[in-house]
Amino acid sequence: MGAKREIDDLLNEFLQLETDEQREQFRGKIAQTLADKTAEEKREFGEALADNAKETIRQSVALIGEYHFKQALNDIIPAVTWSYIAEEYFQKSRSWLSQRMNGYHVNSKAAAFTPEEINTLADGLLDLSERIKKSAILLKGHRF
Known part of the structure; x- marks a missing residue:
């Protein structure tokens, strides 16, 4: 043996x-x-x-x-439209993003983000957060 x-x-x-x-x-x-x-x-x-x-x-x-990856996203997962993130920042489908976020097996291998894709996701979330912040500031300054 x-x-x-x-x-x-x-x-x-x-x-x-x-x-x-x-x-x-x-x-x-x-x-x-x-x-x-x-x-x-x-x-x-x-x-x-x-x-x-x-x-x-x-x-x-x-x-x-x-x-750690899932903990970093835990607070925002229900609040974010992941199909938008996938299309806007990766030019991919929501299922592509979901496969990587959940480690689903694709072609007999667990799908995972590359380091570059993690940076793209982080940059996308930062971009989106800045856009949300800008909208909130504009709303605060708006008088009805």
Whole structure:
């Protein structure tokens, strides 16, 4: 069995554990698994484990970024016409924007904004906010 597959199987087994006793028994299984390996197998095992850890960190960073992105927009999502934003600032459809905002899968891959698209969205929201502010100031100065 390949080291990556073995790591994945052990991780899946670990995730099924429910009690401290089961986890303690599992630690013994891991110790025995490592004791039975040659130096080369231990090296491969360690590399596969490190690769899994790096991928988990990468996924975690992506989830944190997605969370922060959604939190930044949380207050304005119900107030903004997203189809207008999509068309005015991206020359795209509302569905295109929605796919990226919600991470929907397109062609078997999660849709996401590029850094340039995030800047475009931020610039568009700033432009729109300035236009709203200008309208509010004009209304305050208008006498009926």
